[in-house]
Amino acid sequence: MVLHHSPSLWRAARSRLWADRVGRYSLLVVIFYLALMGLVLGGALARNWNEPQALNYAPPRWFESDANRVVPPPQSLSVTDISVPLYGWRDPLEPNWSHWAQEVRLHPRQAPILATTRLLGADKWGRDVLDKVLQGTATSVWVGLIAAAVATLIGTLLGAVAGYLGRWTDDLLNGLYGILTAIPYLLLVFAVAAVFQKKGLVPLILILGLTGWTGVYRLIRAEYLKHREREYVLAAGALGASHIRRMGIHILPNVSHVILVQFSQNLVGFIKSEVILSFLGFGVPVSAVSWGSMLNEAQNELILGKWWQLVVTTLAMAIFVTALSLLTDALRDALDPRLSA
């Protein structure tokens, strides 16, 4: 006798996703970016992004060859030429001069040899644009991921509680939902950003995560509302499963596809919001770099005709966001049980 084995939702979804050409390629691109992020955060790539590697505004190598560039002589670090006329005044630092000169002699330091071109050019401070964009990608994707995880977690928890328990819990949480959605998203983000005062990755993640859970909440609540009356849940209840067990073990796996799609959609939104916040200076601190802060620098560089940072950042962001949006659509198609019938 041959038993016909029917694949699980996830297995079926995986094969559908892989069969979809757009879905497959966008998944590969997203995995590539995540791997890059891992390497950068682990310190394997772009570790010295904050140190000058080239002359300021060194152009991309393929755009302008080395031969055309005049290399300025390396700066000398001697302290012999301080005989500036002082108009009768004595330099208050004069007692230190001899000490400093000795220090310099004790610790001879070669001025770093700066390149005249880089593969993707350099920015105002001579930092390598390739290193910066790798670091910026890691920051933006990481902030987006964590914020999306926070938002999805909050949305799922509250949605499950509201949909499953109903009654006054539902009314209360719906009230909260109504309040948060009455304020346009970016205005809410700005208000929270204004209040937080401190810049940093943690406040940034909190701002995005604490304000962005409403979409997940709405969908998960609707799912729980639907599932709590289903026979398998009633049966679990009849067998003595507690409410928590019914919510977590029985219903949750059956709505997990909604959660995954929402997570991916939130990620797209949060990355875009992070870029805007960082661009305006309310996002990442000065010690970090993200796509938003790079675009902010690139804006001023473009006026000077230094276009490389803008182009590189835009490409890096556009490829990732396009792939992620396409992947979200493909995931939704692959996971939608109605299509598989």
Place this chain on the structure above:
Amino acid sequence: MNLGWFMMRRLFQALLTLLGVVTLVFILFNWVGGDPATVLAGKMASAEDIANVRHQLGLDRPWWEQYGLFLGQVVRGDYGTSWATHEQVSTIFLTRLGPSLTLLLPLLMLQTLCSIGIALLVAVWRGSWLDQGIRVASTVAMSISLLVYIIVGQYWLAYVWGWFPVKGWSDSTWVNLTQYAVLPILLGLMVSIAPSVRLYRSFLLEEIDQDFVRTARAKGLSEFRILWVHVLRNAAIPIVTDVLMGLPGLLTGAFLLERFFSIPGIGREIIMAVERSDFPLIKATTVYVALATLMANLLGDLLYRWLDPRVRLE
């Protein structure tokens, strides 16, 4: 349920939600962010200065009195003066509303018209290369940040080629509409059309396969009439609602355009307020915009029921 009763209930709900927004703003600005007095008194303030400011703001009173004060402000529509410029907050709002609307109303109208046009095209020829091409193009267009459009557009179109003024604003609405607002509107369209095309396409596709369309075709009506009268009229219901609901978001949504092109609108004012920690202005904006959103939602609901008698009032 009759309309009057329905209206009453919805108004009451909206009022409750607004009270919630006010409470949220109160909590956010008085507790989450730490002591507002330290912000207002500046970085070099002595303990005495801070105590002084605390007294002026009423922060030394119990929280229920502070809450009452804030509620009073909201009811009277008087949020005091801006911490940064000492202008009346209400004056700031009234003067910034005009420029914002000059930019946003044409943007909204053009966006709606273009989106409906493109959505009709791709819905009629769905699955064709045109549909595929527009889908790919809009996905890519959406993935590029509005920031990039603005930076590149302002540099090339305005600065290098000189087709538009780089930035600025005048006192004459006509000059603003024909000169200063043109480029911001075009750039705004670049990002705002794609999502609405997608949405409207799905609205149209829902109607295009309905039985009444087949009947109309069987009666021998022209494709033109079927599309414009039978399909579009039905799809217009969710579209109108969508446009209406999008209105309040527009007030703040175009802040990037306003900032880059130095348009003295509400969006730019909000960014400056966040930069300067100008709390009264942010508080007032949040409450006003929430009020506008609630009103728009209410109006959208009513319109929906008026346009589509099948929808029951509940």
